[in-house]
Amino acid sequence: MPDSQRMFANADGSRHLLGLQGMHPTRIEPFLDLAESYVLLNRQRKTQRDLLRGRTLINLFFEDSTRTRTSFELAGKRLGADVINMTVSTSSVNKGETLLDTAATLNAMRTDLLVVRHAQSGAPALLAQKVEASVINAGDGTHEHPTQALLDALTIRRRCGSLAGLVVAICGDVAHSRVARSNIHLLTAMGSRVRVIGPPTLIPAEIERLGVEVFHDMDQGLDGVDVIMMLRLQRERMTGGLVPSAREYFRFFGLDAARLARAKPGALVMHPGPMNRGVEIDSQVADHPEQSVIQEQVEMGVAVRMAVLDRLSRGQDRTDR
Amino acid sequence: MSAVLFDAVRLIDPATGLDRPGRLLVENGIIAGLDMAAGDSVPEGATVIDGHGAVLCPGLVDMRVTLGEPGYEYRETIAQAAEAASAGGITTICVLPNTRPAIDDPALVRLLRALGDETGRLTILPYGAVTRGCAGEDMAELGLLREAGAVAFTDGTRAIADARLMRQALSYAGGFGAMVMQHPEDPSLARGGVATEGELATRLGLPGIPAAAEAILVARDLRLAQLSGGALHLCHISTAETVALIRQAKADGVRVTCDTAPPYFDLNETAIGDFRTYAKLSPPLRPEADRLAICEGLADGTIDAIGSDHMPCDPDDKRLPFAQAMAGGVGLATLLGVTLARVHDGTIGLMRALELLTAGPARIVGSHAGRLAVGAPADLCLFDLERAWQVVAGQLPGHAQNTPFDGRALEGRVIGTWKAGRRVFG
Numbered sequence: 001m002p003d004s005q006r007m008f009a010n011a012d013g014s015r016h017l018l019g020l021q022g023m024h025p026t027r028i029e030p031f032l033d034l035a036e037s038y039v040l041l042n043r044q045r046k047t048q049r050d051l052l053r054g055r056t057l058i059n060l061f062f063e064d065s066t067r068t069r070t071s072f073e074l075a076g077k078r079l080g081a082d083v084i085n086m087t088v089s090t091s092s093v094n095k096g097e098t099l100l101d102t103a104a105t106l107n108a109m110r111t112d113l114l115v116v117r118h119a120q121s122g123a124p125a126l127l128a129q130k131v132e133a134s135v136i137n138a139g140d141g142t143h144e145h146p147t148q149a150l151l152d153a154l155t156i157r158r159r160c161g162s163l164a165g166l167v168v169a170i171c172g173d174v175a176h177s178r179v180a181r182s183n184i185h186l187l188t189a190m191g192s193r194v195r196v197i198g199p200p201t202l203i204p205a206e207i208e209r210l211g212v213e214v215f216h217d218m219d220q221g222l223d224g225v226d227v228i229m230m231l232r233l234q235r236e237r238m239t240g241g242l243v244p245s246a247r248e249y250f251r252f253f254g255l256d257a258a259r260l261a262r263a264k265p266g267a268l269v270m271h272p273g274p275m276n277r278g279v280e281i282d283s284q285v286a287d288h289p290e291q292s293v294i295q296e297q298v299e300m301g302v303a304v305r306m307a308v309l310d311r312l313s314r315g316q317d318r319t320d321r
Numbered sequence: 322m323s324a325v326l327f328d329a330v331r332l333i334d335p336a337t338g339l340d341r342p343g344r345l346l347v348e349n350g351i352i353a354g355l356d357m358a359a360g361d362s363v364p365e366g367a368t369v370i371d372g373h374g375a376v377l378c379p380g381l382v383d384m385r386v387t388l389g390e391p392g393y394e395y396r397e398t399i400a401q402a403a404e405a406a407s408a409g410g411i412t413t414i415c416v417l418p419n420t421r422p423a424i425d426d427p428a429l430v431r432l433l434r435a436l437g438d439e440t441g442r443l444t445i446l447p448y449g450a451v452t453r454g455c456a457g458e459d460m461a462e463l464g465l466l467r468e469a470g471a472v473a474f475t476d477g478t479r480a481i482a483d484a485r486l487m488r489q490a491l492s493y494a495g496g497f498g499a500m501v502m503q504h505p506e507d508p509s510l511a512r513g514g515v516a517t518e519g520e521l522a523t524r525l526g527l528p529g530i531p532a533a534a535e536a537i538l539v540a541r542d543l544r545l546a547q548l549s550g551g552a553l554h555l556c557h558i559s560t561a562e563t564v565a566l567i568r569q570a571k572a573d574g575v576r577v578t579c580d581t582a583p584p585y586f587d588l589n590e591t592a593i594g595d596f597r598t599y600a601k602l603s604p605p606l607r608p609e610a611d612r613l614a615i616c617e618g619l620a621d622g623t624i625d626a627i628g629s630d631h632m633p634c635d636p637d638d639k640r641l642p643f644a645q646a647m648a649g650g651v652g653l654a655t656l657l658g659v660t661l662a663r664v665h666d667g668t669i670g671l672m673r674a675l676e677l678l679t680a681g682p683a684r685i686v687g688s689h690a691g692r693l694a695v696g697a698p699a700d701l702c703l704f705d706l707e708r709a710w711q712v713v714a715g716q717l718p719g720h721a722q723n724t725p726f727d728g729r730a731l732e733g734r735v736i737g738t739w740k741a742g743r744r745v746f747g
Contacts, residue, residue: 021524098637098640098641099640099641099642100640118642120641120642120643120644120645121525121526121527121596121642121643121644122525122527122595122596122642122643122644123642125595125596126596126640126641126642140526140642141526141527141642141644142526142527142528143525143526143527144526178526181523181524181526204522204523204529205518205519205520205522205523205529205531206519206520206523207520207523209520209523210520210523210524
């Protein structure tokens with residue numbers, strides 16, 4: 001397998017990007033360098049490249065996500081791929097088509113790159129066993145969201161120079177966050193110290209065994225951190241008995257200016273979006289001109305996804321199949 | 322029916338403690354001679370089977386099997402289950418009532434018994450449902466079910482969640498000399514979960530079930546058994562805490578028995594790594610410490626029996642993302658081999674292993690099966706203790722192939738199985 005593909009090789013040696021668990025820093029650093037070059041390219045007026053000309057990228061979304069889908073769509077188009085969006089949640093699945101029926105259809109269509117978002121953990125891994133295309137996990141259940149973590153890492157590296165030695169706090173609904181898991185894998189691999197902060201009902205069992213420190217007090221947890229990653233709190237968590245109310249949640253776990261002041265001066269504020277203003281984050285903080293890098297994360301998202309498509313498409317040769 | 326002589330076999334019968342080289346004679350489907358002297362005469366025309374030192378033991382009694390029939394024949398029919406059972410050395414199975422319709426009517430109990438007899442290779446002992454439709458609400462006609470031949474009562478794969486109902490069932494069934502079997506998992510704690518809560522479930526992003534969900538229901542039911550004076554059986558126990566609770570309860574004189582299933586003493590939760598749905602079971606696979614505690618329970622007598630917990634699934638029910646896939650694994654053909662793995666690693670002796678698969682379960686369900694005795698039906702299993710083989714999903718006997726042991730190398734393979742003197746496998 002060429003190095004360019006092994007970059008994202010998983011335990012089974014496949015050429016997919018299914019998650020970041022176990023990925024070695026020596027593979028992550030050059031990848032971030034590549035993504036960096038796409039940031040610069042995207043800032044030029046003429047961004048179209050021909051790297052993926054003649055290749056088909058399908059955005060297969062079983063769950064709504066305008067933001068991630070658009071980001072992958074832009075990335076694919078900027079590299080010259082034919083990009084098709086398939087939103088499956090309301091059509092085929094309702095007619096009884098299984099995930100593997102879908103895989104068979106995609107194989108017949110000779111898809112090269114498949115970007116998958118699914119509400120079930122492991123769904124992209126299942127598809128990857130059955131499709132010939134390279135599968136990119138765009139978020140599966142509460143498992144992983146690798147491109148989000150990579151774009152977060154790129155954002156941090158551009159601001160702070162390096163990930164090693166930083167103290168990063170991941171705050172809020174860690175239990176239901178694939179973003180948190182991917183970030184924990186990546187940041188700990190790169191030498192950051194990671195803290196997770198949230199009420200005990202939103203912190204999953206034995207997460208400290210993933211190499212993080214757990215805090216249930218936001219003020220203590222934010223003390224002296226370099227980066228604060230806020231997570232979105234889904235509305236259903238408030239009705240499901242995990243959190244009594246949005247008001248109470250914001251009182252104890254919302255990020256406002258006073259709490260931000262507990263962190264290191266100039267600490268970065270991040271959020272994968274879309275934000276619940278007034279629930280997990282105060283508008284004043286979300287829009288902070290120096291410390292909030294939330295819009296920058298979106299920009300890095302396109303560059304990172306271009307880099308992923310670049311890496312996974314290299315070495316693919318349709319005549320081999 | 323002509324006579325069959327098993328020559329040069331190692332006779333093992335845990336019911337009587339018999340373990341010595343010898344011969345066994347079968348006439349008219351009945352064990353006619355046991356432990357015969359070399360010079361004893363053999364009926365003319367008898368078929369002689371040279372065991373070459375292989376073990377001849379009672380046909381195994383599998384006390385926990387889910388059938389696809391009636392209602393889910395596409396998963397596995399009784400005939401297909403019988404084929405798998407025969408290949409596993411099993412001649413008697415006790416079946417859960419979670420069929421469609423559920424076994425909550427005396428006619429269904431009679432039907433299942435008859436369908437088992439029709440196969441000619443298997444005795445089916447049905448469990449009756451504790452509640453109508455196994456819905457956990459109204460008690461089924463336990464007396465009539467018992468009269469029709471139900472060997473015990475359970476809602477099968479569903480826990481009896483309501484404490485009051487459980488107390489009444491234990492008490493009422495006790496009046497008919499029957500026990501109540503529980504799927505020990507607190508449903509409210511387990512709701513939505515698919516893996517044991519802990520590091521692995523957290524990594525995989527799978528909703529967890531705390532291991533304590535088992536012990537919590539066990540502790541409650543042990544107390545209810547004391548309160549009611551009824552007999553309680555706890556099924557497929559899987560955690561260290563449960564083993565400790567039952568050990569103590571037995572010491573305290575509570576009327577309790579329990580079984581476990583091969584996945585819980587041979588696999589741990591890492592078997593689900595990479596979202597392997599064949600290893601999605603109910604209860605979910607546990608951490609290694611729990612597996613070791615189950616082994617200890619097998620060795621010290623806390624655990625009374627091993628059941629396969631056979632649950633055939635259709636491929637389409639397993640080829641799904643992990644959380645959506647159906648829970649359960651097939652186990653008939655691998656029951657003996659996986660149990661013998663604990664003999665080979667020194668956890669338990671061969672006699673104890675076979676007791677857990679024959680006399681132990683037979684005693685619990687009140688069956689005469691599972692023993693070698695002159696005059697008893699010749700339900701027999703002949704196996705080579707050392708013969709190696711590998712479990713391969715797709716190549717197992719029977720229909721359903723969803724084995725959690727896919728790829729597992731085993732030592733100990735069935736050579737032949739006889740039901741009432743007739744060879745049904747090998």
